[in-house]
Amino acid sequence: MYGSAAVTITIFSFIMTIILILWRPRNINEAIPSSIGALLVLVSGTVTLSDFAQISATVSGAAITIMATIVMAVVLESFGFFIWAAEGLASRAKGSGIRLFWYVNLICFLMTLFFNNDGSILITTPILLILLQNLGLKNHQKIPYLLSGALVATASSAPIGVSNIVNLIALKIVHMSLYMHTLMMFVPAALGLLFMVCLLFLLSYRTLPKKLPSINSRLWAASFDSSHHPLKDSPVNMLTGMTAKQRTRFMHKVLLFVFCVRISLFIASYFAIPIELVSVLGSSILLGWRWYYLNISPADMVKKTPWHILVFAFGMYVIIFGIHNIGFTNWLVTYFEPIVSGSLLNASLIMGAVQSLMSTLFNNHPALMIGTLTLTEMNLDPLTLKIAYLANVIGSDIGSLLLPIGTLASLIWMHILRKNKMKIHWKDYTRVTILVIPPTVLFTLVILYYWVSWLF
Numbered sequence: 001m002y003g004s005a006a007v008t009i010t011i012f013s014f015i016m017t018i019i020l021i022l023w024r025p026r027n028i029n030e031a032i033p034s035s036i037g038a039l040l041v042l043v044s045g046t047v048t049l050s051d052f053a054q055i056s057a058t059v060s061g062a063a064i065t066i067m068a069t070i071v072m073a074v075v076l077e078s079f080g081f082f083i084w085a086a087e088g089l090a091s092r093a094k095g096s097g098i099r100l101f102w103y104v105n106l107i108c109f110l111m112t113l114f115f116n117n118d119g120s121i122l123i124t125t126p127i128l129l130i131l132l133q134n135l136g137l138k139n140h141q142k143i144p145y146l147l148s149g150a151l152v153a154t155a156s157s158a159p160i161g162v163s164n165i166v167n168l169i170a171l172k173i174v175h176m177s178l179y180m181h182t183l184m185m186f187v188p189a190a191l192g193l194l195f196m197v198c199l200l201f202l203l204s205y206r207t208l209p210k211k212l213p214s215i216n217s218r219l220w221a222a223s224f225d226s227s228h229h230p231l232k233d234s235p236v237n238m239l240t241g242m243t244a245k246q247r248t249r250f251m252h253k254v255l256l257f258v259f260c261v262r263i264s265l266f267i268a269s270y271f272a273i274p275i276e277l278v279s280v281l282g283s284s285i286l287l288g289w290r291w292y293y294l295n296i297s298p299a300d301m302v303k304k305t306p307w308h309i310l311v312f313a314f315g316m317y318v319i320i321f322g323i324h325n326i327g328f329t330n331w332l333v334t335y336f337e338p339i340v341s342g343s344l345l346n347a348s349l350i351m352g353a354v355q356s357l358m359s360t361l362f363n364n365h366p367a368l369m370i371g372t373l374t375l376t377e378m379n380l381d382p383l384t385l386k387i388a389y390l391a392n393v394i395g396s397d398i399g400s401l402l403l404p405i406g407t408l409a410s411l412i413w414m415h416i417l418r419k420n421k422m423k424i425h426w427k428d429y430t431r432v433t434i435l436v437i438p439p440t441v442l443f444t445l446v447i448l449y450y451w452v453s454w455l456f
Contacts, residue, residue, distance in 0.1 A: 006046050010046045011326075014037065021033055035311055041318055046325045064279065068282070070116070079294075084247060085251075096210070098208055101204065105148055109193065111153060116162075117154050117157040121413045143207070148197065150409075155397055159182070159186045161185075162262070165309065166369065178269035178275060179266050187451050192441075199435070261282035324373045337378045345449045347387050348448050349445050352391035355367060359406050360400055383452070
């Protein structure tokens with residue numbers, strides 16, 4: 001048992017860390033409050049130095065995997081991949097605002113699957129802002145594209161665990177392979193995403209422009225060059241000197257390679273090979289490819305790699321470990337174990353709803369860690385544990401979207417919009433999510449139950 005002072009410091013550290021991450025005064029990096037909070041928890045004694053080995057083993061692999069993925073995104077920007085993708089998005093719309101809506105959501109879905117949810121937001125939001133601005137759309141006409149794209153980009157981390165750092169950490173906690181996660185989750189989560197996009201489309205149909213003006217290609221190129229895209233700082237662009245066919249052929253090769261790397265992660269997981277090794281190998285090959293084509297040394301990655309992700313994840317897990325040690329998860333176990341252990345449907349619906357609520361109130365990163373640690377303390381049979389964990393992921397990745405403070409990705413999205421003077425107020429956001437997110441979570445959780453019951 002811990003003294004009252006230790007318990008008080010740990011609870012205070014948790015609350016203040018969450019407030020600072022959501023508030024972000026002076027645009028403070030989220031790694032700073034998590035580090036301070038972790039230090040206070042260590043001082044309190046609720047997490048000991050001997051716990052560090054377990055925490056490091058749990059967090060490091062997930063953080064390395066996500067950082068390697070972001071390195072790949074930076075390399076692809078050097079090749080001009082995202083300009084090429086945005087041009088393709090504009091041309092495939094063929095002047096239809098309806099068609100553009102579906103393509104926007106498709107590219108946001110694919111970006112998250114190929115990279116991760118935070119990276120997808122960083123990549124797609126500036127591109128969409130430029131595209132919509134060049135189309136001359138009014139503010140209220142831009143909102144459906146930007147909002148649906150952000151919701152899809154964030155929620156698309158649910159089908160495969162590798163697209164979200166907190167999902168990877170949770171997988172490690174419950175000792176579940178990436179392969180098994182995808183086998184049990186991809187179909188329910190993909191159907192849930194389709195259901196969500198259909199709801200978004202029905203709500204946005206009257207606002208969407210039916211006919212889009214044409215885009216001047218020179219204006220498009222100039223506006224992208226002058227933008228502040230977070231990845232737009234490469235000295236050389238592969239678009240220069242290439243014909244349209246050569247550019248497309250090259251980008252298809254790059255896409256095929258990235259796709260092969262993603263598939264390799266699941267193969268590695270199936271054979272119990274650490275997926276972080278595969279991620280680092282894939283990003284290293286892509287760095288070598290860039291070095292060969294553009295003569296850019298991999299040394300620039302030392303500065304561009306977001307090392308703070310590792311610090312943030314480690315600090316948050318230390319804090320959550322402290323919350324776990326003082327008995328918070330035991331309280332959750334006592335209350336929910338009798339309900340969850342009753343049936344697979346109860347496990348899916350109850351844990352998904354609880355996780356959605358916790359994620360909405362204090363962000364999905366700490367919420368999923370708490371929920372997952374709680375599950376490990378319950379005496380659940382293996383199948384019930386798996387479906388309860390997957391329900392946690394649905395609540396964390398989809399249910400958390402009810403408010404814009406529910407995920408780190410949505411906070412990043414709001415920051416990018418403010419920086420570009422695009423106004424989307426909380427009421428604009430919640431007016432849509434209150435009608436879309438609850439039914440989507442319920443639909444996905446029910447489909448998860450039937451899918452897992454059919455599989456096993």
